[in-house]
Amino acid sequence: MKISIIKIGGNVIDFPEKLDEFLTLFAKFPGHKILVHGGGVMASRFGESMGVMPEMVDGRRITDKDTLDIVTMVYAGLINKNIVAKLQALKVNAIGMTGADGNLIRSIKRPVKGIDYGFVGDIQEINVSLIDTLLSTGLQPVVNAITHDKKGQLLNTNADSIASALATSLAVSHQVNLYFCFNKSGVLVDEKNENSIIPLINEDIYAELRKENVIHSGMIPKLDNAFEALKKGVNNVWIGKAENLLLAAKGKLSGTTIERNRYDLY
Amino acid sequence: MKISIIKIGGNVIDFPEKLDEFLTLFAKFPGHKILVHGGGVMASRFGESMGVMPEMVDGRRITDKDTLDIVTMVYAGLINKNIVAKLQALKVNAIGMTGADGNLIRSIKRPVKGIDYGFVGDIQEINVSLIDTLLSTGLQPVVNAITHDKKGQLLNTNADSIASALATSLAVSHQVNLYFCFNKSGVLVDEKNENSIIPLINEDIYAELRKENVIHSGMIPKLDNAFEALKKGVNNVWIGKAENLLLAAKGKLSGTTIERNRYDLY
Numbered sequence: 280m281k282i283s284i285i286k287i288g289g290n291v292i293d294f295p296e297k298l299d300e301f302l303t304l305f306a307k308f309p310g311h312k313i314l315v316h317g318g319g320v321m322a323s324r325f326g327e328s329m330g331v332m333p334e335m336v337d338g339r340r341i342t343d344k345d346t347l348d349i350v351t352m353v354y355a356g357l358i359n360k361n362i363v364a365k366l367q368a369l370k371v372n373a374i375g376m377t378g379a380d381g382n383l384i385r386s387i388k389r390p391v392k393g394i395d396y397g398f399v400g401d402i403q404e405i406n407v408s409l410i411d412t413l414l415s416t417g418l419q420p421v422v423n424a425i426t427h428d429k430k431g432q433l434l435n436t437n438a439d440s441i442a443s444a445l446a447t448s449l450a451v452s453h454q455v456n457l458y459f460c461f462n463k464s465g466v467l468v469d470e471k472n473e474n475s476i477i478p479l480i481n482e483d484i485y486a487e488l489r490k491e492n493v494i495h496s497g498m499i500p501k502l503d504n505a506f507e508a509l510k511k512g513v514n515n516v517w518i519g520k521a522e523n524l525l526l527a528a529k530g531k532l533s534g535t536t537i538e539r540n541r542y543d544l545y
Numbered sequence: 546m547k548i549s550i551i552k553i554g555g556n557v558i559d560f561p562e563k564l565d566e567f568l569t570l571f572a573k574f575p576g577h578k579i580l581v582h583g584g585g586v587m588a589s590r591f592g593e594s595m596g597v598m599p600e601m602v603d604g605r606r607i608t609d610k611d612t613l614d615i616v617t618m619v620y621a622g623l624i625n626k627n628i629v630a631k632l633q634a635l636k637v638n639a640i641g642m643t644g645a646d647g648n649l650i651r652s653i654k655r656p657v658k659g660i661d662y663g664f665v666g667d668i669q670e671i672n673v674s675l676i677d678t679l680l681s682t683g684l685q686p687v688v689n690a691i692t693h694d695k696k697g698q699l700l701n702t703n704a705d706s707i708a709s710a711l712a713t714s715l716a717v718s719h720q721v722n723l724y725f726c727f728n729k730s731g732v733l734v735d736e737k738n739e740n741s742i743i744p745l746i747n748e749d750i751y752a753e754l755r756k757e758n759v760i761h762s763g764m765i766p767k768l769d770n771a772f773e774a775l776k777k778g779v780n781n782v783w784i785g786k787a788e789n790l791l792l793a794a795k796g797k798l799s800g801t802t803i804e805r806n807r808y809d810l811y
């Protein structure tokens with residue numbers, strides 16, 4: 280079957296109006312779909328109100344026991360269940376899940392190499408047959424950034440990594456498109472100009488753009504991940520703003536589509 | 546199929562060692578099973594640490610917006626996902642759910658009649674076919690006390706009521722046994738003597754025990770609910786301590802079993 284995996288970040292989740300607007304679009308998004316979310320800013324805010332301050336190293340949260348409890352409450356409880364309830368109202372038969380539910384995503388606690396990230400999970404295995412069952416029953420999974428090690432321990436896991444792992448695992452038996460919603464309109468030629476979107480990037484274009492330093496810093500790991508997903512069989516990867524998701528689904532120009540080289544076109 | 550619905554309360558959930566011990570028993574519990582939990586004390590504690598004080602009227606929590614957020618985080622996030630992860634480690638393919646997930650339980654916000662309970666849900670409908678699908682896929686639902694109104698609103702719902710509603714809805718097409726774990730060994734002749742358990746109560750025995758004032762106060766609504774469930778087709782209802790659950794499953798004396806009159810026995 281054809282499956283779309285859509286990842287949203289804090290710039291959608293943290294603003295109730297933007298989230299509602301996005302969920303209305305998501306409800307209209309055609310076909311089987313899986314929503315993936317984290318919710319970092321909200322977790323930090325709740326943590327602070329309980330006296331647990333966020334500790335970040337290189338943009339990654341250090342997850343001690345108290346922080347794990349907070350992200351579990353905020354991601355798997357507050358954010359996930361409100362999204363599910365709102366989607367149900369929009370007639371999407373959403374089912375909220377952590378990686379522990381039905382053993383959807385098994386991770387291992389990240390080994391300590393210099394930095395101890397605490398209860399952070401690196402993904403090991405996706406339960407594809409569970410997703411097949413849910414999707415063919417008409418359920419649309421809403422997956423949050425909590426996974427488990429199958430030994431009783433919950434683990435905080437990067438939501439981008441979850442979206443990529445779901446996409447590559449499902450790509451073995453399905454046609455999968457992966458959508459990353461973020462705070463820019465796509466990959467931009469000029470970071471300050473939201474109209475300077477590069478509509479299509481393939482390996483050749485990517486090599487050129489890196490050589491010319493048009494693509495640099497934070498965009499490199501995003502695109503490396505995208506090409507990694509494509510190499511593992513994902514059909515295409517899209518990066519853009521949540522509000523342009525439906526245009527993307529209709530194949531209209533909006534955001535950046537990342538594809539493998541298609542020499543047959545030349 | 547044969548389905549057991551097991552409800553645990555704060556006296557299990559609030560003590561990590563007791564919870565672990567219970568989950569080990571639950572894992573050994575034979576056949577299809579659904580675990581139902583709330584988690585009131587833990588929610589109150591987290592609320593207090595965030596400056597939200599619990600407000601109770603007649604033993605029922607008043608659920609304002611902040612309290613709803615807290616119970617959603619604690620029930621659906623912290624407690625539910627830790628239970629699921631621990632059951633997965635015990636080789637139970639648990640899946641944690643609120644009533645919003647897959648539209649499992651639709652409620653309506655309780656109408657204001659004197660007391661405004663806030664975001665509290667009275668159960669309207671159980672999605673039996675979803676449970677059938679999950680159970681026949683080998684998944685064991687772990688259901689917490691959050692439901693929804695199918696209009697986008699989460700609602701705080703009594704966990705005993707959820708267990709009863711699941712039992713009676715499933716009893717239409719399945720053989721259902723309902724187990725309530727609480728802080729006593731069963732219905733006692735002498736409240737202060739845990740050995741004075743009444744092993745079996747039917748309608749005739751219940752009438753006698755009420756007349757003699759052996760059963761009074763808080764036990765009356767529990768037993769009324771039990772008989773209501775039996776009238777709606779539930780096979781039997783058991784009340785006792787969590788640690789005696791396996792004995793109960795094996796039909797051994799432990800706790801109180803509530804059954805309809807069986808005149809064919811006489």
